[in-house]
Amino acid sequence: MKVLIYSAKDYEIPYMEKANKGKHKLTFITEALSSDTAIKAVGYDAVSIFSGDEACFLTIEKLHGFGVKYITLRSTGYDNVNLRAAARSNIKVANVPAYSPYAIAEHAVSLLLALNRKLIESNRRVEHFNFDQNHLIGMDLNGKTVGVIGTGRIGSVLTKIMHGFGCKILGFDLEINDDLVKKYGVDYVSLEQLCSNSDIISIHVPLTSETHQLIDERLIEFMKPGMFLINTARGGIVNTEHVINGLKKGIIGALGIDVYENERGIFFKDRSLEIPNDDMLTKLIAMPNVLITGHHAYLTKEALTNIAETTIYNLDCWSSDTELENEILLSAERV
Missing domain, CATH: 3.40.50.720 (NAD(P)-binding Rossmann-like Domain)
Incomplete structure (x- = not known):
């Protein structure tokens, strides 16, 4: 062929x-x-x-x-x-x-860890022989509540990993995974309840007509102030403009994404000599509490x-x- x-x-x-x-x-x-x-x-x-x-x-x-x-x-x-x-x-x-559900789930956790412990900023300082520790405070993951939106193959692996950190897991999916409930004590709740009670939310659903811009201003209003939002699924699942507003208000304390709503025509190429004319992406890149990778979570x-x-x-x-x-x-x- x-x-x-x-x-x-x-x-x-x-x-x-x-x-x-x-x-x-x-x-x-x-x-x-x-x-x-x-x-x-x-x-x-x-x-x-x-x-x-x-x-x-x-x-x-x-x-x-x-x-x-x-x-x-x-x-x-x-x-x-x-x-x-x-x-x-x-x-x-x-x-x-x-x-490889492991590749995606592990990348999601990597984004979370880097954001939480300010690893990028710390490394940037050390490269200039600046060993000051101000503004590098993170939090223990142990005891925190993680909301997993989508508990299929990837969401299940992430659940296992975060359970290993000592986190409580809230799940949202059309189908309850009884195995996750038994092994890791996952509590399946409504999307609103998940947003209201999670310190960290990680997205692992496919992009469908039902999930398109699922994370919007309505759901963001339910979220705990200072929460961490991680998306390694599809950019179109979140309303980027609403997420930026959530970051500005401090509702979203940190954002880690491997996907972007308007990534087509931008990602997968070297754009350093032709900066994309994309206001939302420019705003995200400029924010110190946002970590973006170029759709390479799968790259193992x-x-x-x-x-x-x-x-x-x-x-x-x-x-x-x-x-x-x-x-x-x-x-x-x-x-």
Whole structure:
């Protein structure tokens, strides 16, 4: 099968080639998929895309016209694919449902620890031989209440980690995970109750029509003053403007994010010589109590291996006309 890999990164290519073992003809390009770059897929059976690519209605229509039959995502989320258009064009879509929940959960905890203990600021001072300790006070995590929004694979791992710190865990999900209740004493509550009682909130839900801008000014008003908000899920789950207002008011004491509402077209590239014209991002970067990483929570050796192997597995199944459990059906469409 001829496959065009959009948004290919130098670090992931060896993993893809190793997993492929010469079975498919892979072509790697750095450009992201869009309606403008879809023409590069002429002559290919399948395309592989990442979370920063855009498989909108127009792009899908073009891919269909160029003879593309398959789209395999190198990510779990698929909110960037118009599944309705894909189904109408008879283009099959698959994702990587579980490449490494540990990578994401551990990154979320890393953001929390760095913010809480002021590690970035402390290191910045030491680099200038400034060993002053003023304004570096954090808090013990032991005994604090952590609200986990979404207790699926990633949320479950985060729950286990935070329980190890001695935290009380509040959970919010459409389905109660009885195993988490038994092992870690998770107390499932309403979203409002979770916001009212949590010292720390970590988001681990997919982006859907129901979760789009879930964290807005209404929920922020329920939050404890000075709470920590962590988002390693999808940027669109929070209303960034409302979160900035929450930071200014002191309701949100610290914000750690690996994703951003308007990251498409900004993240995954070096923008140091062309600063993005994005007021909200500029405001966030300027705030000392905000820590942003560029959507790299997934970036571990284990995750890259699993992403590559699952991507090739998806292609193998399509190539051999074998039933594929990772195929995404129209009924699962995201926003």
